[in-house]
Amino acid sequence: MNINLLIPNLFWSETSQLEIYDGLSIHSLETLLSKGISTANSSFEMETWLCKQFNLEQQHESWPIAPLMLNIDAPSLAKTSKDFWMCADPVHLRIEQNHIMLADSQSFKISPEEAEQLVQDLNRDLGNANFIFSAFHPHRWYIQIPRAPEIQTYPLSQVTCKNINNFLPTGKDSIIWHKIFNEVQMLLHEHPINQARESRGELIINSIWLGGGGNILQSIHSPYTHIWSNDDFSQSLALASSINHLNLPIDVNNWLQTEIPGNHLVVLDSLRSPAKYKNAYEWRETLKNMEHNWFLPLYTAIKNGKVSRLTITTSNEIALNDFVITRSDLWKFWLFNKPLSTHS
Template identity: 45%
Template sequence: MNLHLLVPALFWPDAGLPDIYRDLSLPALENLIAKCSSDDDESEGLEAWLCGAFGVAKQQDWPVAPLALLVDGAEDIKAGNDYWIRADPVHLHIERDQIVLADSRVFRMSLQEAEALTSVLNQHFAASNQELVFLPLRPDRWYMRVTKTPAAKTHLLSEVANRGINELLPFGVNQTFWRGLFNEIQMLLHSHPLNQSREAHGEPVINSTWFWGGGVMPESPSSPYTSIWSNNVLARSLALASRTDHIPLPPSAAMWQQSAASGHHLVVLDALYGKAQYADAYGWRESLKELERSWFAPLWAMSRQGLFDRITLIALGECKSKNFTARRVDLRKFWRRPKPISIYAR
């Protein structure tokens, strides 16, 4: 059995905070990594890695929107040959001298609220004869089919979360249209009664949408894996597109082992990702401790039992990924002694 373990934000992104690793007990992870050979790759983020793994080329954007329609789309909503783009609801707020974006991980919203907000947008753009229709297929995942509108070049929502947006707005030859649309939507949503109610109840207002992940459906994504284990929407979408088995992520490696047959498996452990993006150091440490208990410790035990022909751990960072790989024979090299995890994070 071969296992690819994809772990975004395994290392804390701020190298200037070395104390974050202090008193972290991670013997299984450190032992496993010690047996591995390692190399570094440039990284464009989780979405780029997943697309690359399935042979999906970047268009103007990574085509997340048409792929995700495989999961989110209704029977009468298919990507077809159309250009689709995500227009996800976000909360913008001012910090110091910049506008900072928060995505749906920091607010709750019902489908009824999403429909109320997009109804206002759709009415406005229909009245102005612009062929723009917002589809709230999930409360936190909105889509827009683009026909006559010029395609956009955008930054992934994951790149923008908890950051100032001034330098991250749509760019390229069509940026004037998309930036103007972004500002127009803010004005429409700002005074919506729903947002006034949310503000009165101390909830973040939904005062904009973030355009990202535009493209047309790629042709025939291919999978190097037998099975995909993940709660990530894009990973599930790519599994569907490539006709690969997809299974929701079990809570532990022990439960995964009960269902995993021979083959080549991709397991996506993204519990650390949001904590790192929002600079939640305590939450990141606690999540890493839980991964040690529920995943790394059982996987290390399985490795010592010779279960894996090859195990690869991809520690995906913002600009660089560290790839750790061990074959069955490497796992018996007792002279490779474990080192503190902070050594690898440098």
């Protein structure tokens, strides 16, 4: 049983805030990282890493997140559509000093009725033969386009909690899409749904984020036999490549005892949101839970020969790190345990 554990934001991005690691009791994790063979590479988002693992290529300088997500949100279209699809996810923008910050749907909720009405009005006022908005999921909207626009975009995850001015579309057709972007904002700003949300003290949906465009992929090869995650994008890759996908096991010890053969990808992304939103308390508490629920059972399973090889992959805004651990690595007595902060 080989396991690749994908953990975005295992290390805190603010390298000057080393005190965030103080008092964390994470002995099993620190042992695994200290004994393993580590490599470091350039940083990129979780979705980019997953696309690379599945040997996908960029389409028009963007990773094809939208057509892949159709496997979950609109399966029939994922098999038959010939059009170009782009994410047009609902977001909240706020002005901070001299820039505009973006918050994604982790910060707010949208009902299916709200999403449907907003998209219906976008199509009524802005839609035409060149593009159509759809809300197959309340938090995931799409634009369907007959031909691919000549623009380079950035995935929503790369822009969350950042200044959007550094990530707006570029390329030959970018002026057209900047215009659409502005028209969407004007329509949403005064929309009755947003007025009602504001009166209830909820964040308004005052923009969309464009990215992840591509055409439907005909075939995808998976390096894994199983994917275990509660993340929708990794599930979409499993569906597209026809491999097993299951939710994260509730009892990791029992799951490891089954010793299911093959190469398993396990996506633990619960550190991602608190890291992006700079919620230090939630990040620390989540990491402590991971130590008890995941790292201790995995350490024991490797030591007992239940897991042949464990690869821990993590990335943040600074770097992407891989740590490969086998049973024999745990006997390297000359490698002392190092604090988590030294591995970041």
